[in-house]
Every structure is written in C-alpha cells, then in structure tokens.
Amino acid sequence: MIIAIDGPAAAGKGTLARRIADAYGFHHLDTGLTYRATAKALLDAGLPLDDETVAEAMARKVDLAGLDRAILSQHEIGEAASKIAVMPAVRRALVEAQRSFAGKEPGTVLDGRDIGTVVCPNAPVKFYVTASAEVRAKRRYDEIVEAGGRADYAAIFEDVKRRDERDMGRTDSPLRPSEDAYLLDTSEMSIEAAFQTAKSIIDTAL
Numbered sequence: 598m599i600i601a602i603d604g605p606a607a608a609g610k611g612t613l614a615r616r617i618a619d620a621y622g623f624h625h626l627d628t629g630l631t632y633r634a635t636a637k638a639l640l641d642a643g644l645p646l647d648d649e650t651v652a653e654a655m656a657r658k659v660d661l662a663g664l665d666r667a668i669l670s671q672h673e674i675g676e677a678a679s680k681i682a683v684m685p686a687v688r689r690a691l692v693e694a695q696r697s698f699a700g701k702e703p704g705t706v707l708d709g710r711d712i713g714t715v716v717c718p719n720a721p722v723k724f725y726v727t728a729s730a731e732v733r734a735k736r737r738y739d740e741i742v743e744a745g746g747r748a749d750y751a752a753i754f755e756d757v758k759r760r761d762e763r764d765m766g767r768t769d770s771p772l773r774p775s776e777d778a779y780l781l782d783t784s785e786m787s788i789e790a791a792f793q794t795a796k797s798i799i800d801t802a803l
C-alpha cells in the first residue's frame with residue numbers, strides 16, 4: 598500500500614502524513630527532507646547551489662534513515678532546497694531513493710510535491726492537501742510564536758508565496774494535483790477533520 602500526499606508548503610500535509618502512518622503502522626517519508634538534506638550538505642561544505650553535477654553527487658549521498666526535521670527546518674535550508682529542487686539531475690537521484698523507500702512493507706506514506714504525479718504515479722490512494730496562502734502563513738507564524746520565537750507575518754506570507762511560485766512554476770515536476778488525487782482543502786478544516794476524511798478514503802481502498 599502506498600499513500601501519496603502532495604501540496605504546497607505549510608498546508609498540513611506533513612502532520613496528516615504522520616497521523617496516517619501512525620494509524621496504519623506504515624513507514625513515512627517526508628520527501629522535502631531529502632531536498633533539504635542535499636541543500637544543507639552543500640551549504641555546510643561551502644559548495645555552490647547552482648552547479649547541477651555537484652548537487653547531484655550530494656543528492657546521491659543522502660541517507661534516508663538519517664533525516665531529521667529538527668536539524669533541517671531552518672528557513673535558509675528550505676530556500677536552498679527549493680533552488681536545487683529545480684535541477685533535473687538532483688530530482689532523478691532523489692526520486693530513485695524515494696521510490697525504493699515506497700516499496701517497503703506493509704505500506705508507506707510519502708509526502709511532498711510530486712509524489713502522485715512523478716514518484717509514485719500508481720499509488721492507489723493520493724491526496725492533494727492545500728489551504729489558502731494566508732492560512733498557511735498564519736500557521737507558520739503561530740508555530741514560531743508558540744515555540745517562543747519572534748515572527749513577522751508579512752515576511753512569512755511573502756515567503757510562502759515565493760515558495761509556491763518556485764514549486765509550481767518549475768519545468769521539471771511542478772507542484773500540481775494528480776488527476777486522480779482527492780483534494781483536501783484545510784483552510785477551514787482542522788487536521789483532525791482532514792485525517793478522518795482521509796481515513797475513510799483509505800479504508801475503502803484497503
């Protein structure tokens with residue numbers, strides 16, 4: 598069983614994916630972390646972000662077992678990740694690793710931008726999780742404030758829109774809903790309600 602979850606930044610797909618993986622005892626891969634880990638390795642090594650051959654070599658070294666969102670969550674890493682994510686050779690390397698993860702038993706949940714369209718086009722259940730840019734920026738803002746940090750809503754909003762443009766506008770594997778994906782708009786829906794909807798769809802596919 599493979600469950601594909603795609604959507605823009607901060608739409609709630611990560612939380613939904615973890616919730617589904619826990620409920621069904623499936624393995625979960627946040628594919629954004631593979632792009633982030635590649636970007637961080639380049640930044641740490643002082644290597645350029647615009648050399649496709651260098652970035653591809655780094656992508657091939659990413660260890661899926663060692664991905665940790667706590668280390669990879671910084672804003673600069675996310676920005677760098679979305680820059681190297683436009684490179685076809687980087688995507689090919691990471692998609693290979695993601696596909697081999699997807700085959701794990703008894704089932705997997707992968708979340709990202711191109712899971713239903715490119716990584717696992719044959720996944721029996723696909724969700725496209727979205728929410729308005731305002732709601733997504735507000736969620737990011739609240740997360741930072743709740744964690745005791747200082748946040749600037751206007752800057753976060755601009756950042757969300759910039760990331761959307763980059764992810765939806767790239768030529769290779771742009772972010773878009775697969776034709777057979779269930780749309781979950783979480784603008785006015787709690788993640789719990791989204792989970793309940795997703796669960797009833799998964800249960801009929803099992």
Ligand code: C5P
Nearest residue numbers: 606628629630632678679682709710711
């Ligand atoms: O989801 P997250 O913000 O961690 O992803 C970081 C960046 O990695 C995204 O902005 C996107 O450009 C890229 N990405 C991608 N394809 C995926 C997952 C993430 O291009 N499947």
